[in-house]
Amino acid sequence: MTGLSEFRPVMLVTGVLVATLGAAMLLPALVDLAADNDDWMIFATASMMTTLFGLGLFVANRGAPKGLSTRQAMLMTVIAWTALVAFGALPIHWSGIVPSYTDAFFESMSGLTTTGATVITGLDTAPPGILFWRGLLQWLGGLGIIVMAIAVLPMLQIGGMQLFKAEAFDTAEKILPRATQISMSITLVFIAMTAICAVSYMAVGMAADDAVIHAMTTVATGGFSTKDNSIGFFQNPAVEWIAIIFMFLGSIPFLIYVQVLQGRFRTILVDDQVKAFTGFIAVSVVIGWMMAHFSDSHLGLEGLRHAAFNVISIVTGTGYASTDYGLWGPHAVTFFFIIMFVGGCAGSTSCGIKIFRFQVLFEAVRQHISQVMYPNGVFRAHFNGKPIQDRVVASVMSFFFLFVTSFVVLSVLLRLSGMDTITALSGAGTALSNVGPGLGDIIGPAGNFKSLSDTQKWLLAGGMLLGRLELFTVLVLFLPRFWRS
Template sequence: MNALSDLRPVLLVTGLLVATLGAAMLLPALVDLAAANDDWMIFTSASMMTMLVGLGLFAANRGAPKGLSTRQAMLMTVVSWVALVGFGALPFHWSGIVPSYTDAFFESMSGLTTTGATVITGLDNVPPGLLFWRGLLQWLGGLGIIVMAIAVLPMLQIGGMQLFKAEAFDTAEKILPRAAQISTSITLVFIGMTGICAVAYMAVGMAADDAVVHAMTTVATGGFSTKDASIGYFNNPAVEWIAVVFMILGSIPFILYVQMLQGRFRPVFRDEQVKAFLSFLGAAILAGWVMAHFSENHVGLEALRHSAFNVVSIATGTGYASTDYGLWGPHAVAFFFIIMFVGGCAGSTSCGIKIFRFQVLLEAVRQHISQVMYPNGVFRTHFNGKPIQDRVVASVMSFFFLFMAAFVVLSILLRLTGLDTLSALSGAGTALSNVGPGLGEIIGPSGNFQPLSDVQKWLLSAGMLLGRLELFTVLVLFLPRFWRS
């Protein structure tokens, strides 16, 4: 029996994660109970069912061999993510806040993948427990993404992520105990940052319940809001600047924060990925400022504020909106469409292609040009002062190709289902990059995904999962060779 045919380790981990999600459902139940809302019974029922299934899977597979093979780790990542989304959708469906399980699954997928696209209308009147659940889904999803990026993806050598492989992950057998250690430190940092963000929001006038939910979705770069008008509802410059700061902090590798707590500040200031990310944001904000100012929708410092907020929101994949930047002109539409693909740093909660991949690609181009100019010279690509292996460069190039191929295929499929071209292109882009709002009248920053058909929602849900799990993890499951011994 080969390692993959024994699914017990996969089901064991999946069961544990599902049970944890079930326990988390009790928190919004308490929120509704405190607010005297009857939805607490829905969350309690969903919690009991989810924990029953999760603990059942865990108990049935307790004798599973320790450690995961590479193929088991890939399967576990996809299976657990889909299972969590499926159970996370239950409160949405049972509450009746959405008309179908399709909508509930879409909302849950958008939450756990920290995409931020929503099908719920009338958020201002939604019960507090459901608003809290949406925020908690994104918060848990953001935390899971960081741990996955540090523990799982480097081991699987996906899309160049092996650049960030820690020495402790040299073998698959070490992944679970080491992941448990490192996730504890990151969870504490994550909780601390969320708490500080919530206090900051409250300090500038946001109500406590709104502040907690927005803090969870800001630090997780998720973008779910408690209001239909998103952050724009508060019409408060201080709120927007706080969001800008914490969206950026959420897009920086969390392992650097752990190192800072250990008294190691040098890596933060020397990290080439962080420097490139901040430089990109600075340039993009200036470009956005010019467009906003000359569109005459916003001028001067107001234009700078809206540019900073919306550029950071879209580039980091958060997806909050403070204004309809589609009104800044056709060049602005193209600009925001392009930056939605960029993303933040690897090892953070942000999504998209990620800054480090652009850096590796530029290094490869620089090396190739140097080799053409000086055929007898020896040139090496470097990242963070260390040589980049050829297989890492090949892996990054493969990721770019697959990302673009997935974008084209998803765009065509959405177009064939009847979506207009702009909505199809931006919908595919925003799903794969886990950004949230698209472009156009339907799914733009002032729109909503509710009008889309069920087929379109399932396609976008698949796109969100594909983008969040870095493409290879999902696509490799469709290869017959993957299932052979």
């Protein structure tokens, strides 16, 4: 069995992250204090408890080896995310805005995984600190996802992510110092983009507090809002267009922004993933526009705006809603159900299967067809001008298989728990794809997850974690072989 010493580097990193989350809780405490709301004491208490626990883990494991093996990196990813969600739920539970820790854990999981599904009603009158904390959870989660996609997942060769392996990450021992350097650059870009988004929202009439929170959840493609009716509350076309732009920008690989700032402007124009994502969005928006128009729900340019907003919101996994697209007809329900799985680019804050995997799948199929037609020919699948290795294709195929299997299993479990078929299927899809709203009257864009049973909420929370950590990272922990030395 695994020796306890193997857990020390895992606990060390987890301790640092938990302590950081505890320090972050002071921000909503200050927001509540400025608003003269007594909830500041709840955040201060949760901050102290979380920080002390994190520092305790750090101190207890000081001197642990700095390198992380593949097994340790997988374990660290799952333990750290689960611990952060568990502690992030404390102020939500203690504030009394939700009736149970289950609800608080669901909300915290939805926040840190940038899913955007909520169990809270009455957001319009909720305490300012809680609203800010929900936004901050998604913002921190979005940043964590980018760093994980750049530093951890390529090293673990999960789901084809090794395509994006930086040269500096050839060995696990190099991961932490190099990840620190890259994550600093990305953090600055992330902060700058959030600030520009917030200022843009304020410029078109959104109140400063709403603008800051919505900027955090837009750039993080998270979807938490300060209003029960989401972005639809504002009834402001300019607000929706700003959200459209920044949801799209949040779904582009953030390393590309760093490269552009270094003067490599061509990168964003020639990247295969960005071109495919942009093309898919354009086609999907046109289809959505036609459905909105011919259902007489939204005509002309208004229909284009609603189509662009809701298509980009669902594809990127943001989960904002400006209107109930379920009213655009039964074909619209099917359309939005399909596109919720696609996702944005790898290395961005967006969710879902990710566009590059569909590109690898397409290239592999094309190579196979060419080989069948010309048996003596030599054909190679390519991505971004480089040949795709067979193990990457196998990894992507495995991901698709696991994703479909996980979706079927979660759907069946939700159906057995008492959900109707549409709610169960869309609930499983929206959890695994980290989208937010599902379909139907209960969890659709005009609904909420509050009425679900505790069992259903725990199942969906597990689905969110599974989808956010790219399946393999979590599922491999259930293999006995993983725990053997």
